[in-house]
Amino acid sequence: MTIKNYINGKYQNPIENIWLDNYNPSNGEIYGQIPNSSKADVENAYKAAKSAFTQWSQTTFEERSRILIKISELLEANLQRFAEAESKDNGKPVSLAKAVDIPRAASNFRFFGNAITQFASESHESVGQQAINYTLRQPIGVVGCISPWNLPLYLFTWKIAPAIAAGNCVVAKPSEVTAMTAYLLGEICNEAGLPKGVLNIVHGLGTTTGQAIVEHPEIKAISFTGGTATGAHIARVAAPMFKKLSLELGGKNPNLIFADCDYDNMLETTVRSSFANQGQICLCGSRIFVETSIYEKFKTDFVNKVKALKVGHPSETETNIGALVSKSHLEKVKQYIDIAKAENGKILCGGNSVVVKGYENGYYLEPTVIEVPNNECRVNQEEIFGPVVTIMPFKTEKEALEMANKVKYGLSATLWTNHLKRTMQLSNQLQVGIVWVNTWMMRDLRTPFGGVKASGVGREGGFEALRFFTEAKNVCIKY
Numbered sequence: 001m002t003i004k005n006y007i008n009g010k011y012q013n014p015i016e017n018i019w020l021d022n023y024n025p026s027n028g029e030i031y032g033q034i035p036n037s038s039k040a041d042v043e044n045a046y047k048a049a050k051s052a053f054t055q056w057s058q059t060t061f062e063e064r065s066r067i068l069i070k071i072s073e074l075l076e077a078n079l080q081r082f083a084e085a086e087s088k089d090n091g092k093p094v095s096l097a098k099a100v101d102i103p104r105a106a107s108n109f110r111f112f113g114n115a116i117t118q119f120a121s122e123s124h125e126s127v128g129q130q131a132i133n134y135t136l137r138q139p140i141g142v143v144g145c146i147s148p149w150n151l152p153l154y155l156f157t158w159k160i161a162p163a164i165a166a167g168n169c170v171v172a173k174p175s176e177v178t179a180m181t182a183y184l185l186g187e188i189c190n191e192a193g194l195p196k197g198v199l200n201i202v203h204g205l206g207t208t209t210g211q212a213i214v215e216h217p218e219i220k221a222i223s224f225t226g227g228t229a230t231g232a233h234i235a236r237v238a239a240p241m242f243k244k245l246s247l248e249l250g251g252k253n254p255n256l257i258f259a260d261c262d263y264d265n266m267l268e269t270t271v272r273s274s275f276a277n278q279g280q281i282c283l284c285g286s287r288i289f290v291e292t293s294i295y296e297k298f299k300t301d302f303v304n305k306v307k308a309l310k311v312g313h314p315s316e317t318e319t320n321i322g323a324l325v326s327k328s329h330l331e332k333v334k335q336y337i338d339i340a341k342a343e344n345g346k347i348l349c350g351g352n353s354v355v356v357k358g359y360e361n362g363y364y365l366e367p368t369v370i371e372v373p374n375n376e377c378r379v380n381q382e383e384i385f386g387p388v389v390t391i392m393p394f395k396t397e398k399e400a401l402e403m404a405n406k407v408k409y410g411l412s413a414t415l416w417t418n419h420l421k422r423t424m425q426l427s428n429q430l431q432v433g434i435v436w437v438n439t440w441m442m443r444d445l446r447t448p449f450g451g452v453k454a455s456g457v458g459r460e461g462g463f464e465a466l467r468f469f470t471e472a473k474n475v476c477i478k479y
C-alpha cells in the first residue's frame, strides 16, 4: 500500500521520491510506504493552499457548512473501512476505532459545519462617544495542522474541520507512524466537493516535513498536538515569526478517588480511563490517588479487573488491549516499568510483553499497575503514554490536591466524590484545563479543550477553535 501526498486535490508522489516504511503494530510487519516529504513538497502544498484561499475565504458560510457536513456523512458511510485502516496502522482494537475514533472524526466535521453558521462577531456601542465598534473575525490565510499517532484521524480532523470552516486553507501533517486514514480522507474530501487546495496533506517525518511547515514564513498559524518537548521546539521556531500557536501537549493526569464516591461506577470507569487505547490517550488517568479508608479494597478490586482485560489482536472482538503503536514506543514504556522497580515501585499486575499467537512480532504489553512509594518517583512525574498506571493512598483532601498539582503537566484531572463542597473546591484548585467529576472523557464539542503548565497553551473545541483560526479586527465608526 503506497500512501501519497494529497496536494491541490490530487494524490502525488514526494518530489525527491524518498519513502518511509509503514509498520503494522499487530504483527510487526511492513505493509506500506509513505512519502518522506521535503521542503519542496511543503512549498507545493503551501502554493496550492494560497491560491485556493482567495475563493474559499469568500465562499458563503452556508456552502462551507454544507461541504463539511457532507464530509462527515461520507466518513460515516465508510465507517468500517476507516476503522479497519486505523486499527491496522495504530494497533488499536477495530471495535474502538469503530465506536469512538472514526465517529468522533465524523462529528468534528459535522460540529464545525454547524458551528460556523452560529459564529457571530461582537459589536459594542460606545455610548456617549457616538461611536460603534464591530469586530470582524477574518480567516488567517494558510494554516498548519500537525497531529500525533494516538488518535490519528480524530485529532487530525479536530484541527482541520475548524480551520477550513473558518475560511482558511490548510497544510496538514499527520504522524508518519499513522498516516493511513489521513491519506484516505483526501478521497472523501474530493467526493464531498471540497475545492482543490483547501486541504493539503503532506506526509513525512516531524523533523523534516513538520519542521518545514513550522518554518514556512507564510504559514501564519500552527495548531499542534503532540509531545511537550516537540511543542517547546515548535514554539522556539515559530516565536520569531510571531505565528499564532495552539499547543496541546502531554499529560500526567491524576484521579482523586474519595471514599464517598459511587464505587462501582468509579471502578469500571477507572479501568477504562487507565487503559483505553492501550493507555495512549493524553487524557488517560495515569496517576491514581485513593483515600486510605478504601485503598486496600480498591487495590484488590482494580487489580482483579485489570487482570481480566484481554490483550490480543486488534481485529478480534473480545480484545480489550491491542498493540502499542511501535516497537520503539513499546521499548520506552517497558523502560519505565524497570525504572519503577528500581525506585521501589511494586508491580501489582502486568509488566511483561505478551506474545499473541499468530502475531508473535506484534507490540503487545500487559496492562500494568504499579504501587508507588511516593509522588516524586519518575513514573509519577513523567509521561509514560502506555498501559501503565500508578496507585498510592492519600489521607486528606489537602494531601490529595498537593500531589495532584505537584507535577509539571496540567492537562486533566478526574474526581470521584459525591461531596459537593469538595467537588467545587478541588475543581477550582486543580491546576489543569479539564476536570471530570464522576465520569471520564465525556465529550461535548462546544466546551474548551486544552491544558496548562507543560500541557500546552491555547484551547481547542467550540468557538475557541474558531477564534484561534481567525484574526479579530475591530472597526470603530464615529457617527
Ligand code: NDP
Pocket: 146, 147, 148, 149, 150, 155, 173, 174, 175, 176, 177, 204, 205, 206, 207, 209, 210, 211, 212, 214, 225, 226, 227, 228, 230, 231, 233, 234, 248, 249, 250, 251, 281, 282, 283, 383, 385, 411, 451, 455, 456
Ligand atoms: P510528537 O511530539 O513526537 O509528534 C507529534 C507530531 O509532531 C507528529 O506528527 C510528529 O511527526 C510531529 N513533529 C515531530 N517533530 C516535529 C518538528 N520538529 N516540527 C514539526 N512537527 C514535528 O508526539 P507523538 O506523535 O509521539 O504523540 C504523543 C504525544 O502527544 C504525547 O506526549 C501525548 O500526550 C501528546 N498528546 C497530547 C494531546 C492533547 O490534546 N494535549 C492529545 C494526544 C496526544 P512524526 O510522527 O513524524 O515524528
